[in-house]
Amino acid sequence: xxxVEQDPGxxxxxxxxxxxxxxxxxxxxxxxFMWYRQYSRKGxxxxxxxxxxxxxxxxxxxxxxxxxxxxxxxxxxxSQPSDSATYLCAMSRGSNYKLTFGKGTLLTVNP
Amino acid sequence: NAGVTQTPKFRVLxxxxxxxxxxxxxxxxxxxxxxxxxxxxxxxLIHYSxxxxxxxxxxxxxxxxxxxxxxxxxxxxxxxxxxxxxxVYFCASSYSAxxxxxGEFNTxxxxxxxxxxxxxx
Numbered sequence: 001x002x003x004v005e006q007d008p009g010x011x012x013x014x015x016x017x018x019x020x021x022x023x024x025x026x027x028x029x030x031x032x033f034m035w036y037r038q039y040s041r042k043g044x045x046x047x048x049x050x051x052x053x054x055x056x057x058x059x060x061x062x063x064x065x066x067x068x069x070x071x072x073x074x075x076x077x078x079s080q081p082s083d084s085a086t087y088l089c090a091m092s093r094g095s096n097y098k099l100t101f102g103k104g105t106l107l108t109v110n111p
Numbered sequence: 112n113a114g115v116t117q118t119p120k121f122r123v124l125x126x127x128x129x130x131x132x133x134x135x136x137x138x139x140x141x142x143x144x145x146x147x148x149x150x151x152x153x154x155x156l157i158h159y160s161x162x163x164x165x166x167x168x169x170x171x172x173x174x175x176x177x178x179x180x181x182x183x184x185x186x187x188x189x190x191x192x193x194x195x196x197x198x199v200y201f202c203a204s205s206y207s208a209x210x211x212x213x214g215e216f217n218t219x220x221x222x223x224x225x226x227x228x229x230x231x232x
Contacts, residue, residue, distance in 0.1 A: 008151070034220070043115075043201050043223030044154070088154065098169070099221065103153035 003027050006089055006102030015111050019076040023089035023102045026070065030091040030100075033065050035074045038086045038104065047087075048074065079109045113137055115224035117202050123230045124192045132187040132227050134202030142205045143185035144169075144221065145177060147198040154201065160185055192231045200227045 006023045013019055021035075032051055036044035048063040050056045050072075056063045062075040072091075076083055089102040115136045124130055134143065145157040146169075156169030160179040174196060176188045185204075189196060203221040 006153075036223075041226070043203075043225050045223065046220045049220065098156060098159075099154075101154040103151065 003100050004089065004091060004102045007105055008103050010106040010108060012108045012110060013079055015079060015081060015109055017079050017109070019074075019079050019083070019107060019109075021074040021076075021087050021089075021105050021107070023072050023091075024070055025072070025091055025100075027091075027093075027100075028067075028070065029093045032092040033063070033072050034090040034092075034099070035061075035063055036088040036090060036101075038088060040085070044088055081109050081111050084108045115202055115204055115222050117200075117224040117227050119227060120225070121228045123232065124189075125232050126193060128192050129188070129190050130192065130229075131189075132200055132202075132229075134185045134187070134204075134224060135183055136185075136202075136204040136222070137183065138204060138206070138222065139182070140204035140206050140222075141182070142221075143179065144203040144205075145175070145185065145187045146201045146203065147171065148201060148226075149198050157187065157200075192229075194231045196229065197231045198229060200229060 004025045034049040035047045037047045038044040050063045050065045053065050053067045060077045064073045086104040086106050088104040090099045092099050118133045141162050144159040146154045148154050155171045157171055157175050158169050158177040160166045163182040166177045178186045202224040205221045
């Protein structure tokens with residue numbers, strides 16, 4: 001079983017839709033959970049991070065972590081064409097500097 | 112403030128040739144990383160450095176060497192390129208690895224460069 005599983009998609013939604021992106025993981029030692037956004041032919045950029053379980057909201061984006069289920073989610077409300085990108089989840093034990101990445105989900109928001 | 116820069120942006124090599132990828136950061140970050148990104152494989156850590164003069168192996172280090180002679184630069188070398196090394200290479204840096212306060216990741220996130228697309232024929 002891979003440490004981090006992420007559905008690669010692709011996911012195509014109409015503008016204004018609510019998007020749900022998810023990752024599951026197997027290592028219960030992960031404490032820090034991140035979502036990176038990567039536009040085509042660009043480097044990943046940090047979008048959201050969460051420590052332990054709970055929710056975190058930033059504008060149209062909400063990150064959720066359920067450590068009991070080893071499941072994390074990223075919700076995008078009122079999705080825009082500019083949200084079209086690959087979204088990567090990443091996790092860390094916190095006691096070291098290594099991030100474990102999911103493979104990424106390709107999202108397309110159609111105008 | 113340029114952040115993390117990588118040179119070159121593109122390169123085509125023949126099998127057996129050597130080359131060096133340069134990563135530079137102007138954020139005074141202690142930690143630097145080299146990743147490769149392949150379709151269906153995600154980002155995989157090749158080597159990393161926790162400070163000037165130090166390097167360590169990541170998940171997929173074979174066929175690569177690195178050096179961190181200056182704090183702001185992290186070099187990735189391919190001594191004898193192979194087609195399996197065709198990939199997009201990303202450098203990243205972070206100020207530190209550990210949270211500054213309990214339960215908070217603070218600003219110690221990894222910042223990525225724009226990538227180098229390498230093709231080995």
